[in-house]
Amino acid sequence: MQYIDPHIHMISRVTDDYHRMAQCGCVAISEPAFWAGFDRGSVEGFRDYFHHLVEVEPKRAALFGIRHFSWLCINAKEAENVSLSRDVIAMIPEFLQRPNVLGIGEIGLNKNTKNEAIIFQEHMDLAAKTDELILIHTPHLEDKYKGTRMIVDMLKNDSRVKPHRVCVDHVEEHTVKLALDNGFWCGMTLYPTTKCTPARAVDIIEMVGTEKIMANSAGDWGKSDPLAVPELILEMRRRGHPETAIRKVVYENPLDFFRQSARWQEPFSLLNFSK
Amino acid sequence: MDPRVKAVAAPKVLEQSFLEARSKLLDIAAILDRINRGDSSDAVHQDVKIGRIMEALKILEGKTPHKAEQIQKLFSLPYDANWEIPSPRY
Numbered sequence: 001m002q003y004i005d006p007h008i009h010m011i012s013r014v015t016d017d018y019h020r021m022a023q024c025g026c027v028a029i030s031e032p033a034f035w036a037g038f039d040r041g042s043v044e045g046f047r048d049y050f051h052h053l054v055e056v057e058p059k060r061a062a063l064f065g066i067r068h069f070s071w072l073c074i075n076a077k078e079a080e081n082v083s084l085s086r087d088v089i090a091m092i093p094e095f096l097q098r099p100n101v102l103g104i105g106e107i108g109l110n111k112n113t114k115n116e117a118i119i120f121q122e123h124m125d126l127a128a129k130t131d132e133l134i135l136i137h138t139p140h141l142e143d144k145y146k147g148t149r150m151i152v153d154m155l156k157n158d159s160r161v162k163p164h165r166v167c168v169d170h171v172e173e174h175t176v177k178l179a180l181d182n183g184f185w186c187g188m189t190l191y192p193t194t195k196c197t198p199a200r201a202v203d204i205i206e207m208v209g210t211e212k213i214m215a216n217s218a219g220d221w222g223k224s225d226p227l228a229v230p231e232l233i234l235e236m237r238r239r240g241h242p243e244t245a246i247r248k249v250v251y252e253n254p255l256d257f258f259r260q261s262a263r264w265q266e267p268f269s270l271l272n273f274s275k
Numbered sequence: 276m277d278p279r280v281k282a283v284a285a286p287k288v289l290e291q292s293f294l295e296a297r298s299k300l301l302d303i304a305a306i307l308d309r310i311n312r313g314d315s316s317d318a319v320h321q322d323v324k325i326g327r328i329m330e331a332l333k334i335l336e337g338k339t340p341h342k343a344e345q346i347q348k349l350f351s352l353p354y355d356a357n358w359e360i361p362s363p364r365y
Contacts, residue, residue, distance in 0.1 A: 112352075114359070121361040129365060145351035150358060158363045174347035200343065209277040236280075238291075245279040 001243070002269060003250040005029045005229050006258075007106070007135075007169060007187055007216035010057050010068070011049075017219070017226040022064035024230040027267035030258065031057060032071040032106035032135050037221055039078050043087040046074065047094075054098040065268050069258065071105030071135045072096070079110075079119035089122055096130055102261045103127065105135025106169060109147040112139060121154060128160040133261050138170045140194055148175040152182055165260055169216070172196055176204055180212060185257050189218040190228035198231040202239060210245050214253045303328075 002025045010018070010031055021029075031053060040046060053070040061068035072095055074088040095101060107123040109116045127134050139147035151168065155161050163183030171179050171186045172195065179186035188204060189195040196204070201215055217228035225231065229250055236246045258264045282288075307328075310319055319325060331346045339345070 118361050121363065125364045128363070142350055142352050145348060146354040149354040149356075150360075153356075153358070153360055157360050160363065172347055173341070173344040174351065203343070206280050206282045210280055211277065239283045242279050245277060248277075 001025050001233055002027045003229050004254040005217055006214050006254040007218050009034055009220040011052060012221035013219055013226055018061055018064045021226055022066055024227055026066055027269050028067040030069040030102055033073050035075045035077040043091055046088045050095045054095055054100055058100050067267050069100045069102045071103055073104055073107045073123055076108050076110035076116045079116045082115050085119045089126055099263055101263055102258055103133030106137035108137030109139050112143055112147045112150055124158055134166045136168045145174050148178050152178050167257055176208055180208060185212045188215045190215060190232060191218050192223055198235040201232055202235045210248045215249060
């Protein structure tokens with residue numbers, strides 16, 4: 001089955017992962033800007049990182065027939081440095097018109113601090129000004145519920161936000177309805193120990209349905225599985241869910257969300273079909 | 276709700292998941308045994324994390340639905356609805 005991984009950090013994965021993902025049916029991915037594992041010291045560090053996202057990864061992905069898209073921001077972990085964050089936000093428009101950029105993300109909260117909230121709001125100001133899609137990181141573990149409530153508060157407090165143009169990511173059992181009931185898209189992250197297993201993600205789908213929900217691997221430099229979305233496909237099949245429902249979660253939903261971006265390009269496989 | 280993804284029949288879930296549940300319960304039991312075997316295990320029993328694990332086990336024991344959601348909330352920090360929301364700038 002063809003699928004899209006809507007959240008994976010390929011900068012920290014080897015080329016073999018692209019190969020295996022393509023073999024498993026991956027036709028497109030989107031890569032949000034994230035924390036590098038250390039705090040970057042200057043806006044130039046981010047400029048180089050964004051260059052990597054918009055130039056290097058699309059070429060590496062294309063070798064395997066995978067479309068690569070990206071999202072730009074300074075992540076919440078580095079938002080405590082408000083001055084650097086503002087410099088990075090001011091620089092982002094240099095890259096916004098590049099052909100594979102889908103919007104602003106993954107913005108969000110980490111430890112739910114005042115500075116993180118300020119920088120989250122300033123990213124939303126940029127997204128409103130430039131009419132970009134928004135991809136949102138919700139915090140980990142004990143911070144997730146509180147942080148997701150705070151993020152929803154900020155989104156609802158901003159009249160410019162169009163919920164159908166926002167995806168709230170890393171939802172779990174206690175936060176999925178906060179996203180869906182307020183009209184946002186949501187993503188479940190299939191990640192060992194700290195987030196959802198494929199089985200729990202399918203439980204969530206059985207409880208809330210298949211509308212406006214997608215699944216991703218968030219594969220990165222931590223212990224993670226770039227083939228986590230195919231694991232979800234197998235789990236849905238194991239439970240007897242029909243192919244149409246599986247396809248909606250792993251392919252049609254991300255496609256519907258991403259197609260709202262003016263810079264979305266159809267997967268190579270769809271283009272070949274139309275020839 | 277999408278009718279195509281209704282839950283699997285309960286007897287089938289039990290059949291498919293019994294060994295997995297058994298294995299995960301054994302993992303928890305072994306972790307608690309490991310803690311008890313270690314040096315300074317008395318001090319650890321004052322740790323709030325042990326209390327949370329015990330409260331989570333009580334949730335498993337009860338008959339209420341949505342146990343995963345209840346345990347997620349048990350391990351979550353409280354939310355204050357009166358926090359200071361930043362204002363949009365434009």
